[in-house]
Amino acid sequence: MTPLDQLENQSVFILREAFHKFDHLAMLWSIGKDSSVLLWLARKAFFGHVPFPLVHVDTTYKIPEMIAFRDRLAKEWNLQLIVGKNEAALREGRTFPNGKLTRVECCGALKKDGLRMVLDRHKFTGVIVGVRRDEDPTRAKERYFSPRDQNMEWNVEDQPPELWDQFKTDFEPGTHIRIHPLLHWTELNVWEYIQRENIPVVPLYFANERGERYRSLGCAPCTSPIKSTARNVTEIVEELRRTNVPERAGRAQDKESEDAFERLRRDGYM
């Protein structure tokens, strides 16, 4: 068993636990590389099927190639897709690009509140999310099964113990559990796995003729590409083996203050 096999088998185990434990289960699909791997692992776990809906929280500011990729895959893989939007905020123009909110507030409104609206409408009690521990210091402290209270808040000071693959699966009505099957993967692992399994990803990850590529995908106004010559998956793997630059360096909302991202995540951001 290779190290990638070990990561894969652990994630499959977690996905199957989630599927067994939650009648109202959904998977968040951000259309990024991690989501692509997560979706692939779901098909591994359920023998080619994805037996729960995918939720895309659409801010309407996503890079257009992402939406095209989403719609293509949803059709080809026969996915049940739920697109959620914070319609009110968008209608009233309460966004960062409109100048009415800070970047972090905009994330809170369009993504966090957008997610909450979808969860409320469909009464999801389990939500599978593709976050990883190596992404940022708060995610480094996450659990595989991570409870969120009625207000979607993450009580990071009092997280459930998690040992020997026994997860918290009993919860109060009105609360929900975030399930994180990729928690133990690194960015490099993700790309190594994409390479091994030949998993489709949005072409935005590959360097263009200007020598730029996206390393982390988000909304167009707050995500910038990095300098890179990596034009395919193999070259990305090579590049990541050498780099020392953090993955979310191109995500502007993380940098508004020292604990900007922590506060977002405590409030229910993914």
Next chain:
Amino acid sequence: MPSALPSSAAAPAAQEQLKIVIVGHVDHGKSTFVGRLFHDTGSLPEGKYEQLVEVARRRGVPFEFANLMDGLQAERDQNITIDTAQIWFRTSRRQYVIIDAPGHKEFLKNMITGAASASAALLLIDAGEGVQEQSRRHGFLLSLMGVRQIVVLVNKMDLCGFDERVFRRIESEYTAFLGRFGLKPSGFLPICARDGDGLIARSPRMPWHAGRTVVEALDAFEAPPRPVHQSLRFSVQDVYRFDHRRILAGRVESGALRVGDRLVFWPSGKSSVVNTIERWSAPSALSASAGESVGVTLTEQIFVERGQVATHEADAPAVARDFSTKIFWMGRQPLPVGHRVKLKLATQEVEAEIHSIERVIDASTLDEIPGAAKEIRRNDVAEVVIRARQTVALDPHSAIAETGRFVLVDRREVSGGGIVVAAIRAGDADAGPKSANLTWARGEVLASERALRNGHQGAVVWLTGLSGSGKSTLAAILERELFNRGIQAYRLDGDNLRYGLSADLGFSPEDRSENIRRAAEAGRLLADAGLVAISSLISPDRADRARVREIMKEGQVRFFEVYVCCPLEVCESRDPKKLYARARAGEIREFTGISAPYEAPEHPEITVRTDQQTPEESAASILDYLIQTGRLASVSYDI
């Protein structure tokens, strides 16, 4: 820095990974150590060090390496670690996941979370303070959880002027402590984490130490082998019916299974043969070994559900209701004798109680807490006998760790963990729940209380179908299978009822209707008493069955109509009681199917085709429906 540089450029594809937990008493320098180690080995992301220096300057506080690991604002503000964090770094030998665990007693559950997934540990002891309460507690808990590779770092050697005698004193005291439970540390290293002494190079300030550096000690840990050569334990996670195939999804916890192997499923003892091993988008393989999450199909369909553990015939696990254990308790409330909890072992989940407490140990002193045999307090370790409501398939932890450890869930919270020492006696499903009928005469006992006590809801399973379709056979199998699972089941056989309750009735349409009504009422009473009643009557009329459904609705009883479907020709060819022959000969009038109609159910909860399935397969699909989807589950954790 010879061996410590990140050798990313030369790294082979996906390196071996080892998980290391950093433990020790609060303020003995764990987070500082990790921060400094990352800095010195060049493992910090670009700009991180400068960012932390800048943050410290802006806030007017001294720079702390600990802030690298303490990712929460509250942690940085208070200079403590609240929760475990995991970060990655690599040496020339391999990649490491470093798990920084909190040292504060209040956050012990987070330390346990960190330690449970580790293969080895670095335990820090402050040279100035020496061995403290959590130094001891952490060492003991590591051992209990099966982490046997420990290197002790005597930190802050600057506080004692790098005095070797201080180091030796701590070494000897702590070695003796670990020896009390048979743990031999891999080594003691003197360091000064803040200044980097002893981390990646030997310290000129401690020339008397000729041993390893921390990085060398890390690289000397052994990655634990996967338990592929142990007995097979395959824990069933779920049963899927994708693409018209019945796939048992599960994980090989230990050993290996191959196509063609005969497996026995525990606790039921049912047996079948591996037909295929299923994986999606992967090379097909004829075997699966420890750590693999796969799917298995069987040659012969038997009833298998989540929680069962498959083994080879010669390597059966213990199957027991009572077992002796060592547990550690993390719950807010103490755990008293007799308290009901949910026990989760591999994928099995059963209600259990603390039957007796043999000994409670203060994990920081190893002293027995006198007179504490009535309850276990938070952070204590105890030797207890657990009694489960149903039999559990398990192994002593010393034999197979994966099926020898468990957690206890109290009021929705994972509140304890433990390891199995030994099964106390072989399981006897016939022992059943105790004192189930103490409350019969009382009128104020709620159905939910009965469900809580029984571990399941009452219900009526109503089998309808032609004579000879297999209702009685199915009912008998269902009764046995439910009973074996600790579910109180009772069969209401159509013919049996006519011996007593309906002895005054004949076979006129009116009498047959009345017989059905009486059966329904009897079923309702049984269900109200908390049992699962299985009735097997032809009950050919829709109107009669509609009334049955009404009776159940009125009584708020869970009701499942099962259509036992079998073509008349097949039933007639079976003719177990020679009734069809007599009906054809005109000896029986108004015989269903021959001279009276059978009205098939329009919306039964379940339909089984007994002409296409064996009785066992039909029973399995009914059991799947009733059990796997939680339709009989007690609501005990929701009250």
